[in-house]
Amino acid sequence: MSLALEFSAVSKVFRSRARSVQALQDVSFEVDEGEVFGFVGPNGAGKSTTIKIMLDVIDDYQGEVRLYGLSAREAASRKGVAYVPESPALYEQFTPLEILRMALDMYGIRRIDADIWCRQWLDRFSVGHVADRRMRLLSKGTAQRVALAHALVVSPRLLVLDEPLSGLDPVGRKDVVDILSEYKRDGGAIFFTSHVLHDVERIADRFGFIHQGQLITTRSPRDLVADRADRFIVRYQAGEGFAAAGEAIRTGEFEHELAQTELPDFISGLNASGGRIVTLKPAVSLETMFFKILAEGGLPRPAETAGTLRPSGLDCG
């Protein structure tokens, strides 16, 4: 398998008269074609700097960065690469449909069914009903869905996402995770950054843990599951009178993390109420893993330094 992305010994120092900040220090990792790689770390760890380097927004750094074998310093390396920033700034005076059409034009994609294709992508992100409304009239979450549709409409081979789920409600997060899973199934590669834990964990093949500019380790979900073999995420439809715990995913459907020992009582209570389990899978917690890795390396927890790791709506602890 060839590589979508390679970072080799990349270092970046921001210098000003007052001080120097070592944003990245000797960072090396690879992302295979078709692989989903999550880059996880607290505020100020170096995640955005990493993305800016791969997109050539920052070009004064040490080391080597390659996309599909070409240096990131060459524009051609970004052919078929789509990027969604944390706070997308899409042209306010245009409509979502116009914005997606512009993306096709920019990527040189000609389709006779371009309008239908764009509307289908807007529908996939449940924003088809605002296809002809001006962007400035849309809410933050809706604009974020448009930005994701804008990235996927060009059928990218690598999707770079900065905090892809921030600003979305639980339903929105589930929709996006489902669409990204499908994109991955179809062979697309994803590099995403996150400090909002849990939702994105399930689509990643590997995680890189970054702290104070250093890539501490990369781990697979299998490692994380092994670490947390005694906890499960249960998604269920609650029956009549069942005291639903956890996060509402959609009407009547909830998601909740449980210890293995709590499962039998939970399942019998759910069955008695006429509810049912939708999915049951081992819990992985990046947060737990992250702190364990820091402790093993004798590194300070982010709370003791500049940043924080913040869990999402579900308490994974």
Ligand SMILES: Nc1ncnc2c1ncn2[C@@H]1O[C@H](COP(=O)(O)OP(=O)(O)OP(=O)(O)O)[C@@H](O)[C@H]1O
């Ligand atoms: N233009 C800049 N000038 C000076 N320092 C910078 C600049 N951009 C980033 N930094 C510093 O580099 C370090 C890494 O920042 P970066 O934005 O990459 O972190 P991050 O992991 O993306 O954080 P967050 O999760 O808050 O977005 C931080 O200490 C930050 O203050």
